Amino acid sequence: MYDDTIKDFIRERVSRDIQEERISGGVVTRFPPEPNGYLHIGHAKSICLNFGIAEEFGGITYLRFDDTNPLSESEAFVVAIQRDVKWLGFDWESRLTFASDYFPQLYEFAEELIKRDKAFVCDLSFEELQRSRGSLIEPGTDSPFRNRSKEENLELFRRMRAGEFATGLKTLRAKIDMRAPNINMRDPVLYRIIHASHHRTDSQWCIYPMYDFTHCICDALEGVTHSLCTLEFADHRPLYDWVLENININFHPPQIEFSRLGLEYNVMSKRVLNQLVENRFVSGWDDPRMPTLSGLRKRGVPPAAIRDFCNRVGVTKQNNNIETELLDFCIRNTLESTTRRAMAVKQPLAVEITNIEADELVLEAPWHPKNEELGVRTLTFGRTIYIDHDDFAISPPPKFRRLVPGGLVRLRYAFIIECLDVERDEDGTVTKVFAKYYPSSKSGSDSSGLKPKGVIQFVTANNGVKAEMHDYDRLFSVPIPRQEKFELEFNPDSHVVHHGFVEKAVFAISDDPNFQFERLGFYFRSFDESPNQDQLVFHRTVPLNQGWKPKL
RNA sequence: UGGGGUGUGGCCAAGCGGUAAGGCAACGGGCUUUGAACCCGUCAUUCGCAGGUUCGAAUCCUGCCACCCCAGCCA
Numbered sequence: 001m002y003d004d005t006i007k008d009f010i011r012e013r014v015s016r017d018i019q020e021e022r023i024s025g026g027v028v029t030r031f032p033p034e035p036n037g038y039l040h041i042g043h044a045k046s047i048c049l050n051f052g053i054a055e056e057f058g059g060i061t062y063l064r065f066d067d068t069n070p071l072s073e074s075e076a077f078v079v080a081i082q083r084d085v086k087w088l089g090f091d092w093e094s095r096l097t098f099a100s101d102y103f104p105q106l107y108e109f110a111e112e113l114i115k116r117d118k119a120f121v122c123d124l125s126f127e128e129l130q131r132s133r134g135s136l137i138e139p140g141t142d143s144p145f146r147n148r149s150k151e152e153n154l155e156l157f158r159r160m161r162a163g164e165f166a167t168g169l170k171t172l173r174a175k176i177d178m179r180a181p182n183i184n185m186r187d188p189v190l191y192r193i194i195h196a197s198h199h200r201t202d203s204q205w206c207i208y209p210m211y212d213f214t215h216c217i218c219d220a221l222e223g224v225t226h227s228l229c230t231l232e233f234a235d236h237r238p239l240y241d242w243v244l245e246n247i248n249i250n251f252h253p254p255q256i257e258f259s260r261l262g263l264e265y266n267v268m269s270k271r272v273l274n275q276l277v278e279n280r281f282v283s284g285w286d287d288p289r290m291p292t293l294s295g296l297r298k299r300g301v302p303p304a305a306i307r308d309f310c311n312r313v314g315v316t317k318q319n320n321n322i323e324t325e326l327l328d329f330c331i332r333n334t335l336e337s338t339t340r341r342a343m344a345v346k347q348p349l350a351v352e353i354t355n356i357e358a359d360e361l362v363l364e365a366p367w368h369p370k371n372e373e374l375g376v377r378t379l380t381f382g383r384t385i386y387i388d389h390d391d392f393a394i395s396p397p398p399k400f401r402r403l404v405p406g407g408l409v410r411l412r413y414a415f416i417i418e419c420l421d422v423e424r425d426e427d428g429t430v431t432k433v434f435a436k437y438y439p440s441s442k443s444g445s446d447s448s449g450l451k452p453k454g455v456i457q458f459v460t461a462n463n464g465v466k467a468e469m470h471d472y473d474r475l476f477s478v479p480i481p482r483q484e485k486f487e488l489e490f491n492p493d494s495h496v497v498h499h500g501f502v503e504k505a506v507f508a509i510s511d512d513p514n515f516q517f518e519r520l521g522f523y524f525r526s527f528d529e530s531p532n533q534d535q536l537v538f539h540r541t542v543p544l545n546q547g548w549k550p551k552l
Numbered sequence: 553u554g555g556g557g558u559g560u561g562g563c564c565a566a567g568c569g570g571u572a573a574g575g576c577a578a579c580g581g582g583c584u585u586u587g588a589a590c591c592c593g594u595c596a597u598u599c600g601c602a603g604g605u606u607c608g609a610a611u612c613c614u615g616c617c618a619c620c621c622c623a624g625c626c627a
Contacts, residue, residue, distance in 0.1 A: 007566085008565095032627090033627095034626085034627050036626085036627080066627065068626090068627080069626060069627075071626090072626075072627090122625095124625095125625095126624090126625060129625075130623080130624090133623055134554095134623075135554085135623055136553080136554055136555080136622075136623060137553055137554050138554085138623095139554090140623090167625090168625060170625095171625055173625095180555085181554050181555045181556095182554090182555050182556075182622080183554090183555075183622060183623050184555095184622075184623095185555095186623085189624085189625050191625085192625035193625080194625085208625095210624095210625075210626085210627090211626070211627050212627095214627095215627085231556090231557065231558090231620085231621070232557095232620095232621055232622075232627095233627090234556055234557060234621080234622095235555070235556050235557090235621070235622050236622090237556090238556095257557085259557090259558085259620090264563080312564080312565095312575060312576080313564060313565085314564065314565055314566090314575095316558090316564090316565075317557065317558060318557095318558055318559075318564090318565090318620095319557090319558065319559095319619075319620055319621095320563080320564065320565095321563075321564090322563065322564060322576090323562085323563045323564080323576070323577070325563080325576060325577055326563075326564070326575080326576045326577085328576095329575090329576060329577090330576095332588090332589085336588090336589065337589090341586075343586095369584095369585095369586080369588095369589080370589085370590090399587090401587065402587095410585055411585090412585060412586070413585075414585095416585095443585060444585090446585085452585090454585095454587075455584095455585045455586070455587095456586090457586075516586085516588085517586095518586045518588080519586050519587080519588070520586090521588095544586075544587095544588050544589090545587095545588060545589085546587080546588090547587040547588070548587040549587095
């Protein structure tokens, strides 16, 4: 399942640590999501890294929810995140943990810091704290409460826990250095008072530990050998280390940072993604245009394609913006050899076959041009068929290889037809085409000697079922959307619905929702959304590569 | 102008002092009853810039420059 030729600076580090016996047991990693939103493809990179490394080195991985802020977290996200990690193809087995599992121990460690005179209770208001922190270029100033006695701090902290103070009135702060050039080391807040119920601990606690205090301790308690996180936490590493150095704990994981995934025409910001949902730009977190795992799933993207993508983008510390072409490539690549082919038309144009005598001719076609295991399906050819509007032109652009007046074209897996005449409406648009077919040109036994320039797909009227085809395009119209301007840069053409037809045989397939509609793209049948048997709903997973573009 | 991180082709990314891997994209050709897939081939005299060390530098040293992150009682 994994590619052991993958080498990146983190895997190199892990290898070295094993070789030089720097870790006693096996490799331990963790994926630590906060249950306050849905997982996106950026998280997938981290999931593949953490679970991938454990798998490659015979280690284990924890799925640990970082649930230290009851104000923004909820059980619903816990459920959704587990579903998405599983779907991506990873198994944490029995190792499902929550930072909140460790609240009692975390509290004890906090008391320990106080007893060692390494933390103090601070009464500064939010605004006062902000002002005393200084700025990027000015040092901060000591809190007037910094010199309280250990006893007073301990008593105050216990009263905080007991609920004697209102939300936000006091904090527990580390006693480090207000003049530190790294702002994170300027006596950071370790605990804050929040009178709110927590999705797991209910109202047991009214003080909640901050990320910086929690994360390192949880990593240590779980014996994490390599604590992998994204670059923006690099500035927090000194604090991660400080906490573990100043409490009595026997394990100290190294924090290693890598750059987060950037994807062109997308954003990974939970805030912006949420705005898109809230303001109805998209139908929800699982809208097929969203870079969320649930959105990709709904679009029909196989999890293996996402894993392949994550392996291909690599792991470094460089800022990156991956082109969407790479993701599309990975998707097509994993679908290519196993996905059934079928014919569909998006914008039906009726073609009347004037010289057909039988009501219908039964034909056979393979479900896949190369993969014979997929078998064959039957289709019919009859008096009225539909082709795509794009495949017919009165005045064709140069190099057009489809149907034109007086011209020939092959109908895929059927016959060669010749356009005899067209019917147009008052605007001049073609509403119907009259054609004759060459009986001797049947696919597989063509003796006609005719050489049409191209081949197009078709659906015979009485062999087709209605299909709603949802085509998706990039979420934003610019490669690097600006967070502040997401409304303007949202791509209004990112979702287009077509009402067309697919051949009947597709309807009977129940073991695989993925199809390639020849010449159109890979589509995903939504069993959930099909309102009835005559109205199938498909989402376009990814279009086919365009080998030819008409010049306008 | 404090601290941290990063600069190799259009986008990723190897490279770890011995003379620029690979993938995606693009472009040319072959094959083709999907303008798909597949197959061949082309695509960095040069590694942010300037100096220096060395027989030899993308790799070592010095100095510049550019970009990203940090001033939540978010993670």
